[in-house]
Amino acid sequence: MSPMTAQVVTLKIDGQDVSAHENDSILTAAREHGVFIPTLCNLDGLTTLGACRLCLVEMAGSPKLLPACTTKVSEGMEVVTSSERIAKYRRMVIELLFAEGNHICAVCVSNGHCELQSMAQTVGMTHVSVPYLYPKRTVDASHERFTVDHNRCILCMRCVRVCDEIEGAHTWDVMGRGTAAKVITDMNQPWGTSDTCTSCGKCVHVCPTGSLFEKTASVSEMLKRRHFLPYLTMMREEVE
Amino acid sequence: MSKVKVATVWLDGCSGCHMSFLDMDERLVELATKVDIVYSPLVDPKNFPDMVDVTLVEGAVSSTDDFNKILKIREHTKILVSLGDCAVTSNVPCMRNVYSVEEVLDRAYVQNAAVGKKPPTKIVPKLFDKVRPVHEVVKVDVFVPGCPPSADTIHFVLTELIAGRIPDTNAITRFGA
Numbered sequence: 001m002s003p004m005t006a007q008v009v010t011l012k013i014d015g016q017d018v019s020a021h022e023n024d025s026i027l028t029a030a031r032e033h034g035v036f037i038p039t040l041c042n043l044d045g046l047t048t049l050g051a052c053r054l055c056l057v058e059m060a061g062s063p064k065l066l067p068a069c070t071t072k073v074s075e076g077m078e079v080v081t082s083s084e085r086i087a088k089y090r091r092m093v094i095e096l097l098f099a100e101g102n103h104i105c106a107v108c109v110s111n112g113h114c115e116l117q118s119m120a121q122t123v124g125m126t127h128v129s130v131p132y133l134y135p136k137r138t139v140d141a142s143h144e145r146f147t148v149d150h151n152r153c154i155l156c157m158r159c160v161r162v163c164d165e166i167e168g169a170h171t172w173d174v175m176g177r178g179t180a181a182k183v184i185t186d187m188n189q190p191w192g193t194s195d196t197c198t199s200c201g202k203c204v205h206v207c208p209t210g211s212l213f214e215k216t217a218s219v220s221e222m223l224k225r226r227h228f229l230p231y232l233t234m235m236r237e238e239v240e
Numbered sequence: 241m242s243k244v245k246v247a248t249v250w251l252d253g254c255s256g257c258h259m260s261f262l263d264m265d266e267r268l269v270e271l272a273t274k275v276d277i278v279y280s281p282l283v284d285p286k287n288f289p290d291m292v293d294v295t296l297v298e299g300a301v302s303s304t305d306d307f308n309k310i311l312k313i314r315e316h317t318k319i320l321v322s323l324g325d326c327a328v329t330s331n332v333p334c335m336r337n338v339y340s341v342e343e344v345l346d347r348a349y350v351q352n353a354a355v356g357k358k359p360p361t362k363i364v365p366k367l368f369d370k371v372r373p374v375h376e377v378v379k380v381d382v383f384v385p386g387c388p389p390s391a392d393t394i395h396f397v398l399t400e401l402i403a404g405r406i407p408d409t410n411a412i413t414r415f416g417a
Contacts, residue, residue, distance in 0.1 A: 098329070102335070102338070104329075104331055104332060104334075104335060105325065105329075105331075105415040106331055106332060106387035106415075106416045107332060108416065111416045114416075117415055117416060118414070120414065121410060121414045126383040126410070127329070127383045128329065128373075131376060132329075132334070132337075132372075134337035134370065135338075136338040
């Protein structure tokens, strides 16, 4: 929610004149006007990060594509949210995510409820055109109730953000660079030995893939419930 | 009108895509008036014909046998279809890719074997280090994801191809479907 003093700016999204608060992102402005921009790392109720690059849009005067989630609107801005060029890059983003991990939809707890899987369909990915990396990643089932399967992690950082910003525990973080980057619990120790984890399960439910799941779930059974998040954030803001 | 020559082939997969093919049930009778199945695990001929119009490929490329088959098939096929997740993504077969071939064979033929604890050395084709999706080995013309793709999806793909169109299956199937 923007402060009362916020100025209203006008801009063009896909040729349509729209108005938005000056503090709004392009993504927020687009959504308010019914323009769909695909996202993966973005989640209502968490801070924006710009990690997945799926929301890239074109802007008049900029040779680069810009992420709609972290780019603020400004007066006279002209944004294009869908074009052949954008579609190509979005497909590429998804293909690279599939190639970089080990995503075997058919045997995944999140099959049929996975944001990565449905996004592949949304962006029209027919196959992965780069060679698969088949990285050797681990599964940590040391926690009493939850499992983290790093094979399915796309490093969206939703777990890191929800644990820090909402639960206030900051059990999750990230270590390593490039393809070696991974989410860790506490000092890169087994999740079950974490001193800070409250076992609240928020990380499990914001995870867009089957990377974080409840131990009772088998193939296709992991349904994620995350509608609580925007309300939680909103209620806290109102108290302040 | 001459019939469309169709082949189907089974590489590294579970045969589930072929089962789904058979699940077209009574529609197979109607298809048979337009299509000749000239080569398939479901029919008799043992040699791949000179030229076929459409080949449906189930399974990933895992061994020297798969590799030799797919090269020959590509050479003698007009439209090559990757049918199902194993062909399109390498799917479950590629789960062994994080281990060496020696580790995989040891697991299957030594650790889990009741008798004759030794990997086979004769007749059985040699496994490759990595299982690959079909399009990493030869050019693929149509991708049909799904594990397996439904009978409806396969029926749609075939009827579109028979009509001379390249099918777009994005709306009716997906990875893991």
